[in-house]
Amino acid sequence: MQRYFVPKEQMTDTYVTITGDDVKHIIKVMRMTIGDELICSDGHGRTVRCEIEKANDSEVLARVIEPLIPNTELPIRVTIAQALPKGDKLDYIVQKGTELGAQAFWPFSASRSIVKWDEKKGRKKTERLMKIAKEAAEQSYRERIPSIETPLAFSKLLQEISGFTKTIVAYEEEAKEGRLMTFAACLNELHHGDSLLVIIGPEGGFTTEEIDAIQRAGGAPAGLGPRILRTETASLYALAAISYHFERMR
């Protein structure tokens, strides 16, 4: 059944009011009409099955039939802190990371990040990434739309580490030793509802100073398998492994 994200305030206990581009999609593209059913989610964990009661060019009113129990969210809340990569890699990281269950994306500038975002550019890019996340969340049947932060400074990222249950930083030197132990040990210690911060370096990798700083702040360097992954692949590996670790017994 077709799914749409609707602003929280447009979803009451009994009715959902759909506005904007989705109206055109429902009426013109999906050719739905009075009595047809669709699924709406407020993007914050509430999802309902509902039936179209009224529809015009600007608004679709749907009556709530039943709430649906969310089951497409990872049991732990994963935030991906991604050092600004080159080109359109961040678009790709957000799209795939959303499909794979990330809760939030925090771009940040590492000392080897070639790309720099000024405030204006940062705001525009962030809006673009939010759109990509919303579309990927709908397509993958997510209950939540991941949040996208405007790029933070590395020093700010370090301060945030203490707010998470666990933090790992993808580290090539660990990978070269072909060990996943740190990562697996970290996942073994996490439980339903816990939060995990996964920090990924830029194309050139982190400096040893940055790795040391992350460790002092409480992050653990972890290899993501014996092969050297590109910066845009590391977060996807981590998310897929987290899904496999926590969701295979569902």
Place this chain on the structure above:
Amino acid sequence: MQRYFVPKEQMTDTYVTITGDDVKHIIKVMRMTIGDELICSDGHGRTVRCEIEKANDSEVLARVIEPLIPNTELPIRVTIAQALPKGDKLDYIVQKGTELGAQAFWPFSASRSIVKWDEKKGRKKTERLMKIAKEAAEQSYRERIPSIETPLAFSKLLQEISGFTKTIVAYEEEAKEGRLMTFAACLNELHHGDSLLVIIGPEGGFTTEEIDAIQRAGGAPAGLGPRILRTETASLYALAAISYHFERMR
């Protein structure tokens, strides 16, 4: 240390002869000279550390110092059978799948594959994919370059299933039930050296007839987590989960 793939016949027990584009890369880009060390792999599992003894514009001769024990290959041999996707998605699947450890890629045409490859187009595209696989294998420190087949017919794919230890087919309906059990159970039954065929459908998914045919041929439908993954994401999820399953204890 810089790595290069060299044709088997150019690697004896004592010497490696590097020719072609890599010579320019070694001399001009890396600015290496007599006495510098590099790593060469024959792309079939033999990797050696060697020292440059002679070098000119067309050839680099390097003396073998020691063989290196491969440790960047997945313990099971994974073949990705990917239904032809739209646009340049296959480039991306091969690049990322190589980073993540796939041994072979078999494109095939499913009934809902929109793209069709004629023989000429197929040959050119396959050559392009081989180049992508070689570069990704070097970058990710693989010991082997994955093989790329020219697109097979679905009927041919069915015949090949019996040649693998296990075969799974990514199936959305399983995913919607949010279960990874079939996939995890399959991995639990595989051992070092076994072969696994992972079959991924096109954008529109497989028809029930195709799923039935794959099952009759011995493949098991498996969900890859509760979220609906795009066709280009499914193989990456499978490979990352396989790495996590088999390599975390290394």
